[in-house]
Amino acid sequence: MVSLTISTIAIGLLWAVMALGVYITYRVLDIADLSVEGSFPLGAAIAASLMVAGYGPLTAIIAAFVLGALAGIATGLLHTKMKIPALLAGILTMIALYSVNLRIMGKANIPLLGVDTTFKIARNLTGLNSGECTLIVGFVVTAIVSLFLYWFFGTEIGAAVRATGFNQQMIRAQGVNTDNTIILGLLLSNGLVAVSGALVAQSNGFADVGMGVGTIVIGLASVIIGEVLFGTRSFANCLISVVLGSVIYRIVIAAVLAMGMPPNDLKLFTAVLVAIALAMPLFKQKLSSRKVVH
Amino acid sequence: MLRVENVYKTFFPGTINEKRALNGLSLHLKPGDFVTVIGGNGAGKSTMLNAIAGVWPIDAGKIIINNVDITQRPEHQRAQFIGRVFQDPMLGTAAGMTIEENLAIASRRGQTPGFSWSCSSKDHDRFFELLKELDLGLENRMTAKVGLLSGGQRQALTLLMATLKKPELLLLDEHTAALDPKTASKVLSLTEKIVNRDKLTSIMITHNMRDALRYGNRLVMLHNGNIIIDVEGEQKQCLDIPDLLAMFEKAAGNSLDSDRLLLG
Ligand SMILES: Nc1ncnc2c1ncn2[C@@H]1O[C@H](COP(=O)(O)OP(=O)(O)OP(=O)(O)O)[C@@H](O)[C@H]1O
Ligand SMILES: [Mg+2]
Numbered sequence: 001m002v003s004l005t006i007s008t009i010a011i012g013l014l015w016a017v018m019a020l021g022v023y024i025t026y027r028v029l030d031i032a033d034l035s036v037e038g039s040f041p042l043g044a045a046i047a048a049s050l051m052v053a054g055y056g057p058l059t060a061i062i063a064a065f066v067l068g069a070l071a072g073i074a075t076g077l078l079h080t081k082m083k084i085p086a087l088l089a090g091i092l093t094m095i096a097l098y099s100v101n102l103r104i105m106g107k108a109n110i111p112l113l114g115v116d117t118t119f120k121i122a123r124n125l126t127g128l129n130s131g132e133c134t135l136i137v138g139f140v141v142t143a144i145v146s147l148f149l150y151w152f153f154g155t156e157i158g159a160a161v162r163a164t165g166f167n168q169q170m171i172r173a174q175g176v177n178t179d180n181t182i183i184l185g186l187l188l189s190n191g192l193v194a195v196s197g198a199l200v201a202q203s204n205g206f207a208d209v210g211m212g213v214g215t216i217v218i219g220l221a222s223v224i225i226g227e228v229l230f231g232t233r234s235f236a237n238c239l240i241s242v243v244l245g246s247v248i249y250r251i252v253i254a255a256v257l258a259m260g261m262p263p264n265d266l267k268l269f270t271a272v273l274v275a276i277a278l279a280m281p282l283f284k285q286k287l288s289s290r291k292v293v294h
Numbered sequence: 295m296l297r298v299e300n301v302y303k304t305f306f307p308g309t310i311n312e313k314r315a316l317n318g319l320s321l322h323l324k325p326g327d328f329v330t331v332i333g334g335n336g337a338g339k340s341t342m343l344n345a346i347a348g349v350w351p352i353d354a355g356k357i358i359i360n361n362v363d364i365t366q367r368p369e370h371q372r373a374q375f376i377g378r379v380f381q382d383p384m385l386g387t388a389a390g391m392t393i394e395e396n397l398a399i400a401s402r403r404g405q406t407p408g409f410s411w412s413c414s415s416k417d418h419d420r421f422f423e424l425l426k427e428l429d430l431g432l433e434n435r436m437t438a439k440v441g442l443l444s445g446g447q448r449q450a451l452t453l454l455m456a457t458l459k460k461p462e463l464l465l466l467d468e469h470t471a472a473l474d475p476k477t478a479s480k481v482l483s484l485t486e487k488i489v490n491r492d493k494l495t496s497i498m499i500t501h502n503m504r505d506a507l508r509y510g511n512r513l514v515m516l517h518n519g520n521i522i523i524d525v526e527g528e529q530k531q532c533l534d535i536p537d538l539l540a541m542f543e544k545a546a547g548n549s550l551d552s553d554r555l556l557l558g
Contacts, residue, residue: 154411154412154413155407155408155409155410155411155412156402156407156408156409156410156411156412157407157408157409158412159391159395159398159399159407159412160399160407162388162390162391163388163391163396163399165390166388166389166390166391167384167385167387167388167389169380169385170385170386170387170388171388171399172369172370172373173347173369173373173376173378173386173403174373174399174400174402174403174404174455175370175371175373175374175402175403175404175405176370176373176407177368177370178370
């Protein structure tokens with residue numbers, strides 16, 4: 001039970017990197033970006049292919065970030081330069097990436113048996129079990145990513161990206177090219193999502209072309225759960241909330257599975273969860289307006 | 295200083311909704327001019343400011359600031375010259391960011407953002423003093439999100455942001471229209487104070503004739519996308535509202551639809 005909990009938390013941390021990526025688009029830029037459904041398996045695909053070819057995990061993760069970033073730039077260009085609505089631009093990238101991912105992998109699934117993944121290396125170094133290693137790696141990576149994001153969004157450029165999400169008119173009037181800030185945000189977001197994909201593939205022991213299905217919904221679930229439970233007082237608080245949200249999401253999933261829910265129903269369960277969470281403000285409003293009437 | 299030369303702008307050209315909003319409009323400003331702009335609904339006042347600010351490209355004409363032809367430049371590249379306050383108090387600030395963060399962004403208007411920390415402690419003290427001058431108590435709420443402020447507070451803050459880094463040109467589009475009369479007059483006198491202190495070349499749209507006469511050294515009236523009245527200096531000082539209405543009738547050939555032009 002304890003080891004199950006540890007590995008659940010560990011998996012939550014690996015996915016938290018993806019949730020932080022979704023946070024950048026969904027909350028900071030105020031865009032629902034579906035490209036992540038393609039950039040998550042993209043990261044897995046490139047990482048698995050490179051590692052099977054003998055490259056080290058660090059190279060694989062860096063390559064995942066770079067390719068994910070390129071996917072984000074593609075969505076950004078479609079949206080800003082070709083004026084395609086963000087949602088549609090994301091869908092186009094997502095669909096295109098499906099073919100790209102198959103090209104990279106050459107087949108639909110790459111097993112990582114016998115490959116020196118980040119986790120295997122950590123296990124050999126520390127002598128800890130696999131759940132504990134995943135936890136340590138997950139913690140280190142999430143901490144680095146969170147600290148980086150905290151720093152980045154505190155800089156002048158980061159502040160401009162955040163302002164773009166709140167009010168494009170305002171930040172343009174301050175001399176910032178909002179096309180660039182939007183592209184930058186999408187780049188960063190999809191880069192992180194791909195890194196998460198690379199990590200999850202290593203932890204699962206395989207990359208699969210279908211592993212991106214539902215990424216956006218899982219990301220949203222993590223963001224919303226985190227915000228509701230852990231608050232949004234400051235930017236640092238938001239980042240921590242998202243990470244914890246991802247962990248809680250995994251614990252909830254593990255719990256409902258343990259209670260006997262068929263794994264095939266997971267996506268449906270997650271979608272319903274997110275739909276309810278998204279509708280929360282409306283429910284609250286309805287409830288309070290009813291109170292006023294009576 | 296500012297030269298708007300023969301500018302045309304038509305919205306939805308070639309469609310049933312075609313609307314010629316600027317019709318060969320020209321306006322020359324001398325350094326330090328404070329121009330108030332009046333005109334009926336749809337006269338093209340906002341369109342004139344948007345053309346100067348570069349919100350969209352114009353169809354024909356030229357816009358020149360300090361001998362730099364900025365006609366072809368996109369909006370964000372004009373920001374180094376221009377500070378703006380909008381009619382809608384929501385538009386000038388980023389609601390989800392703090393007062394300090396908003397000011398920090400505005401203090402770099404027109405500069406390419408870099409990787410330095412956005413809010414420096416050096417700026418903090420300066421912002422504190424400037425906010426204190428507004429006399430709205432905002433200096434003690436620098437870490438509060440701007441979304442929590444009232445409309446008047448937001449407009450005062452936007453005004454401060456637009457002038458924090460001295461602009462060549464200040465554009466004010468009915469920036470007090472959404473405020474209650476008392477707050478509006480406070481923001482207006484603040485505007486006058488800053489404009490005079492920094493000797494800012496400014497264009498202020500208002501639908502209040504009395505304000506248009508009271509503030510600034512020059513007054514223009516727009517009608518159908520063109521300037522039909524342009525008075526300055528002593529001539530402006532001697533005007534009163536009936537004079538203006540009579541001038542309008544003479545220039546436009548009909549009486550002023552003064553629905554939104556407040557006479558009082
Ligand atoms: N972005 C736009 N798209 C389409 N039409 C526009 C746009 N902006 C202005 N117009 C049209 O151009 C004309 C001039 O509008 P403008 O906003 O400049 O008027 P205004 O003088 O500011 O009036 P008001 O006192 O109502 O603010 C109007 O007919 C308006 O409908
Ligand atoms: Mg207007």
